[in-house]
Amino acid sequence: MKCGGRKIGHKANKSFFEKKRQWSKRKDTILECYLPPYLTKIATQKAPILIVDAFAGPGKFGDGELGSPQIICQSVEIALSKGLSVNVSVMCIESEEELFKDLTKSIESFSFATANHGEFGDYIDEIERQAKNHSVFLYVDPWTVEGLEWERMDRVFQHLNISNMSIEILLNFNAPSFVRRGLAALKLSIPESDPDIEDAEEIDAPFATPPSIERLNLVVSGDWWKTILSSTANFSSKVLDMTEGVCSRLSKRFKEVCYSPIKAQPHHTIPKYFLIFASRHPDALILMNDQMVKSRKTLAELAKPKEPTLFEMRPTDLVPDIETLPEVILKYVSKPTQRGIVILNIIRECFGQFAHKDIRGCIEQMLKDGKLRSETGKVRINDNVKIFAARKSN
Structure with a gap:
């Protein structure tokens, strides 16, 4: 047939x-x-x-x-x-x-x-x-x-x-x-x-x-x-x-x-x-x-161009855009949620795109930048600490 x-x-x-x-x-x-x-x-x-x-x-x-x-x-x-x-x-x-x-x-x-x-x-x-x-x-x-x-x-x-x-x-x-x-x-x-x-x-x-x-x-x-x-x-x-x-x-x-x-x-x-x-x-x-x-x-390393380029020429399937990660994180912190659960939810949504350490590092940077807050008020936290989106100031 x-x-x-x-x-x-x-x-x-x-x-x-x-x-x-x-x-x-x-x-x-x-x-x-x-x-x-x-x-x-x-x-x-x-x-x-x-x-x-x-x-x-x-x-x-x-x-x-x-x-x-x-x-x-x-x-x-x-x-x-x-x-x-x-x-x-x-x-x-x-x-x-x-x-x-x-x-x-x-x-x-x-x-x-x-x-x-x-x-x-x-x-x-x-x-x-x-x-x-x-x-x-x-x-x-x-x-x-x-x-x-x-x-x-x-x-x-x-x-x-x-x-x-x-x-x-x-x-x-x-x-x-x-x-x-x-x-x-x-x-x-x-x-x-x-x-x-x-x-x-x-x-x-x-x-x-x-x-x-x-x-x-x-x-x-x-x-x-x-x-x-x-x-x-x-x-x-x-x-x-x-x-x-x-x-x-x-x-x-x-x-x-x-x-x-x-x-x-x-x-x-x-x-x-x-x-x-x-x-x-x-x-x-x-x-x-x-x-x-x-x-x-x-x-992705094998697919890297021999000569340096101004922009990333490889497809996002091989090189996901890490700049999109903060937006994904914000989807899961509209209310106080344990960091470990936030990371797990992101992995479920973006399976195979971002490593655990990269997600954790991005969360830490967002805490430093004031885009996220933790229930302890600290930047250095563990997975059991709840995090949430910072309120925008008027």
Whole structure:
């Protein structure tokens, strides 16, 4: 079935792993930045840790770049060498036979890691069993939306309601692919892909299976998506609405849910995919936010012009305008509110844009400038002290 004159792929094969794309580097950089502080912090819970790479791939790209299994295993190995106080196991899952063979060789030197052949869903029972007494981190990075089955994943998520164990998920949700497949299933018009606004690479590959309403219902738990796709909104809006719908469903289990759009090219208006992060604890949200900022700054440095320029030429996706931060802060201080809560609310709104220390520093500067006041009357305060907007003098 063709979509807008082209075809949509559902699964990565070995050719995909010949060279690592820039957008693929972004998500793996975020993973690489997050795991070291995550392992250190979550180990204080005194429970063993299970990290699951649900769509692992071969472990390494043809150009020598590391894949997620290697990134995860190396992060764990370093943490253990520094005396991490709990046991860690890594479960890497891959369904493609050839990729699985490469994966097995890639991680065989890591005694704490296992390569598992099959679909992600095949191992839900085992993950659910371990979730009863392990801290669990799920890295779910499918090629498009195939392989996702919400109700089966939710069997793991439900442990958030019945135990005190930590469960976190970093999910690559390919919303553009879902919307195209959904429009095809509903027999609605599918827009031609425009390389000026989105990455058309995966649209060039053939369907492995025809899109069906029933299959898409399984992916996102219900047919609620049909209302979004049947609306008169444009394609870009439908992509965003689908992502927010998925986040809304995660919010039924997780207290903290945020997403960050990842684009193939900075000038694109339609993201390649959305990285969705969910955790029960606000500290994890702050930690992930800071690591997303760190990874973005790494890419921004690579995109810096060779010659100095008078104005910032890089897109705000890479270099958010810090000058907008005071205005955002003022939205959350119309009444006295603890500084820690203000910072958390800003991170929820501007996920991946501003680091915790930058928000805290901006608040301190606004206190010095008299734009904010604290209940103690001091500039140097902690997160428990309430702050509020200063009254304008007549």
